[in-house]
Amino acid sequence: MLLLKDVWVVDPGQKLSSPQSVLVKEGKILAMASTMSEEEVHSQAQEETIETINGEGKFLFPGLIDVHTHLREPGQEDKEDILSGSRAAVRGGFTTILAMANTQPVIDKRALAEFVRLQGVRAGYAQVLPIGTVTKGMQGEELVEMADMKEGGVAAFSDDGKNIQNGEVMRLALEYAKLTGLPIISHCEDKYLAGDGFMRRGIAAGRMGLKGIPASAESVIVSRDLILAEETGGKLHLAHISTAESVDLIRRAKARGVNVSAEVNPHHLIFCDEDIHLTDTSLKVNPPLSSKEDRAALIDGLRDGTIDMIATDHAPHTQAEKARPFAEAPFGIASLETALSAVYQHLVLTGKLTWERVIEAWSYLPAQRFGLKGGTLTPGSAADMVLFDPAYQEVIEPGNLVSKARNTPFLGQTLQGFPVMVWVGGRLVQENRRVL
Numbered sequence: 001m002l003l004l005k006d007v008w009v010v011d012p013g014q015k016l017s018s019p020q021s022v023l024v025k026e027g028k029i030l031a032m033a034s035t036m037s038e039e040e041v042h043s044q045a046q047e048e049t050i051e052t053i054n055g056e057g058k059f060l061f062p063g064l065i066d067v068h069t070h071l072r073e074p075g076q077e078d079k080e081d082i083l084s085g086s087r088a089a090v091r092g093g094f095t096t097i098l099a100m101a102n103t104q105p106v107i108d109k110r111a112l113a114e115f116v117r118l119q120g121v122r123a124g125y126a127q128v129l130p131i132g133t134v135t136k137g138m139q140g141e142e143l144v145e146m147a148d149m150k151e152g153g154v155a156a157f158s159d160d161g162k163n164i165q166n167g168e169v170m171r172l173a174l175e176y177a178k179l180t181g182l183p184i185i186s187h188c189e190d191k192y193l194a195g196d197g198f199m200r201r202g203i204a205a206g207r208m209g210l211k212g213i214p215a216s217a218e219s220v221i222v223s224r225d226l227i228l229a230e231e232t233g234g235k236l237h238l239a240h241i242s243t244a245e246s247v248d249l250i251r252r253a254k255a256r257g258v259n260v261s262a263e264v265n266p267h268h269l270i271f272c273d274e275d276i277h278l279t280d281t282s283l284k285v286n287p288p289l290s291s292k293e294d295r296a297a298l299i300d301g302l303r304d305g306t307i308d309m310i311a312t313d314h315a316p317h318t319q320a321e322k323a324r325p326f327a328e329a330p331f332g333i334a335s336l337e338t339a340l341s342a343v344y345q346h347l348v349l350t351g352k353l354t355w356e357r358v359i360e361a362w363s364y365l366p367a368q369r370f371g372l373k374g375g376t377l378t379p380g381s382a383a384d385m386v387l388f389d390p391a392y393q394e395v396i397e398p399g400n401l402v403s404k405a406r407n408t409p410f411l412g413q414t415l416q417g418f419p420v421m422v423w424v425g426g427r428l429v430q431e432n433r434r435v436l
């Protein structure tokens with residue numbers, strides 16, 4: 001039995017943000033109370049030995065649920081694999097991660113989904129839930145066997161990495177989503193409008209002489225998908241929203257009652273196009289970093305609930321690939337180990353977002369929308385929990401990272417506020433920043 005004493009619990013699912021003592025037994029939250037006397041604890045413990053952790057000055061919250069991570073297994077294990085990725089997850093405070101389907105081969109069959117799920121179980125760190133592709137071979141033409149893949153354990157469907165250009169295929173996918181009840185995650189990018197650009201079209205791109213991707217490449221597809229979700233009633237989730245126009249479109253669709261949710265990535269909340277330098281490909285990401293005005297609209301949208309959740313879009317690549325010239329390096333930022341700290345430091349400590357909203361957006365709401373266990377510390381739920389030390393400082397160095405990837409813009413920087421203990425189902429998997 002575990003007792004976390006006098007810890008500040010942030011649990012939006014219980015509308016709770018206050019000091020509590022928390023008892024954990026057999027992998028589950030047993031009880032939580034703002035005052036718990038010695039006698040009460042002992043009567044709950046019933047002769048069992050109690051391990052006590054003093055949580056003063058620290059936060060305890062439900063393990064984060066990341067609905068958008070690229071783990072690269074099968075096929076590109078030099079970038080990341082399910083073991084290294086799920087270790088990176090628990091180091092960063094995530095206890096459940098959804099693995100994107102753009103692997104090699106892509107996850108378009110039940111057996112492949114089962115493989116990903118089992119590899120996650122074998123690894124034994126964060127719970128890994130596979131995402132299946134929407135279309136066979138991720139070719140954007142023929143739908144996968146969605147019901148069968150649901151049986152195999154997929155949590156959602158997505159051709160992420162590519163947009164489904166054919167509107168009728170997207171409409172059908174949303175039609176089937178009503179039968180499976182699972183979300184269709186859309187990577188909103190009109191490939192013709194995006195062309196072969198590599199950063200957001202605008203003043204910064206012009207100054208650097210880099211080919212730009214217009215904001216409309218995203219918003220045109222956001223508006224198409226919102227119309228199709230409205231027409232079909234299928235569950236739509238919009239990945240990595242990055243423009244003010246998209247936020248506006250989603251806000252208006254939600255007001256009409258469209259079945260849509262949206263996510264934003266930490267890098268789009270923290271950085272903007274002016275931060276990009278030709279010599280540093282770590283900020284080359286898709287969708288590209290947007291203007292300051294877009295960034296402000298994303299923060300507003302997250303604050304008012306137009307954007308429901310935060311997700312990392314952890315996109316690991318090898319150092320050799322990222323060492324190529326800007327135009328040739330792959331898009332993507334590896335972020336599982338830095339995302340929460342970066343958000344804490346850049347958005348919570350600066351007063352742009354409340355800590356409660358961050359936890360809600362990264363744990364409670366993903367669980368609700370994707371129909372997953374977890375996301376709350378309500379007594380009886382699995383003890384997927386994070387103990388977070390707001391004063392802990394760490395220099396982000398290659399030697400500390402457990403992900404195989406190094407493509408983070410925070411390399412060499414000091415971040416403040418880190419998970420210092422993480423439990424999955426009551427089992428301690430990370431302590432003092434070391435994955436056990």
Ligand SMILES: NC(=O)N[C@@H](CC(=O)O)C(=O)O
Nearest residue numbers: 070160161285286315331332
């Ligand atoms: N976000 C990225 O820049 N890259 C992702 C693909 C994606 O999320 O669209 C990847 O798979 O590397």
Ligand SMILES: [Zn+2]
Nearest residue numbers: 160161187239
């Ligand atoms: Zn994408």
Ligand SMILES: [Zn+2]
Nearest residue numbers: 100160161313
């Ligand atoms: Zn992605």
